Amino acid sequence: MKSFVIFALITLALLTFGLYQALVAAPTEATMGDVQRIFYYHLPSAIIAFLCFFANFGASVYYLAKRCPKSDAVAVATAEVGIVFCTVVLITGPLWARPVWGIWWTWDARLTSTLVLWLIYVSYLLLRRYSAAGQNPVLCAVLAIFGAVDVVFVYMSIRWFRTQHPAPVFGGGENSGIDPRMAHAVYWNLLAFSAMALLVIWLRYRLERLRQQVDEAHATRAIAGGSR
Amino acid sequence: MNWVYVAYAAAWAIHIVYFITLTRGYQRVRRDIEDLNRQ
Numbered sequence: 001m002k003s004f005v006i007f008a009l010i011t012l013a014l015l016t017f018g019l020y021q022a023l024v025a026a027p028t029e030a031t032m033g034d035v036q037r038i039f040y041y042h043l044p045s046a047i048i049a050f051l052c053f054f055a056n057f058g059a060s061v062y063y064l065a066k067r068c069p070k071s072d073a074v075a076v077a078t079a080e081v082g083i084v085f086c087t088v089v090l091i092t093g094p095l096w097a098r099p100v101w102g103i104w105w106t107w108d109a110r111l112t113s114t115l116v117l118w119l120i121y122v123s124y125l126l127l128r129r130y131s132a133a134g135q136n137p138v139l140c141a142v143l144a145i146f147g148a149v150d151v152v153f154v155y156m157s158i159r160w161f162r163t164q165h166p167a168p169v170f171g172g173g174e175n176s177g178i179d180p181r182m183a184h185a186v187y188w189n190l191l192a193f194s195a196m197a198l199l200v201i202w203l204r205y206r207l208e209r210l211r212q213q214v215d216e217a218h219a220t221r222a223i224a225g226g227s228r
Numbered sequence: 229m230n231w232v233y234v235a236y237a238a239a240w241a242i243h244i245v246y247f248i249t250l251t252r253g254y255q256r257v258r259r260d261i262e263d264l265n266r267q
């Protein structure tokens with residue numbers, strides 16, 4: 001518990017410093033102006049959402065192979081936190097697009113595939129919530145594998161298609177890259193939000209494990225009551 | 229700068245709402261555990 005509180009305090013300090021980097025330390029972009037600062041929340045959120053969905057994929061494959069309840073709990077936790085960060089991407093994106101492109105939304109490859117990704121994982125959680133118990137984690141694990149395929153498509157979409165969304169600024173080959181002070185702001189926010197994601201995934205994992213234990217206790221009592 | 233503040237506020241609102249949902253989930257499970265112990 002003590003180490004959890006220390007980690008939470010470090011995360012809070014990192015988030016505060018990340019906010020300072022994004023709003024104060026990073027220089028104003030020449031063509032877009034201050035609105036470009038949305039980038040410091042938009043990009044780290046997208047990276048963390050992708051990492052969460054990949055972790056969900058790994059946990060789902062492991063669950064299908066071993067039927068381990070712990071990996072199922074990891075899968076739920078990472079899917080939920082991934083959706084939270086993907087929602088941030090889908091909200092901050094249009095808020096950036098409106099003043100820069102003059103439109104809130106366009107059906108280009110990156111935007112559409114991100115929306116599809118979000119819908120896949122929302123359906124994953126709905127399937128968990130409303131389907132009958134028993135085969136529920138197996139069905140969700142299979143759906144998670146399809147979701148992971150879309151993660152790859154979302155990542156590659158701005159490399160395969162040249163549409164409205166800007167080309168990648170990191171790892172985009174020649175003519176890509178940003179001012180080092182801007183890159184610092186990205187890295188600090190990525191670190192801060194990664195720490196926060198780890199913290200929240202841990203909390204959600206613990207909650208799911210408790211739920212599994214409660215369900216198990218209910219099932220054991222029902223069997224014991226029925227056999228009397 | 230207004231767009232930036234709106235975007236940052238929206239991002240934090242999403243995280244805070246999720247955190248509240250998580251806290252409520254813990255309260256529900258704790259109630260379930262207490263019920264189980266009482267039975």
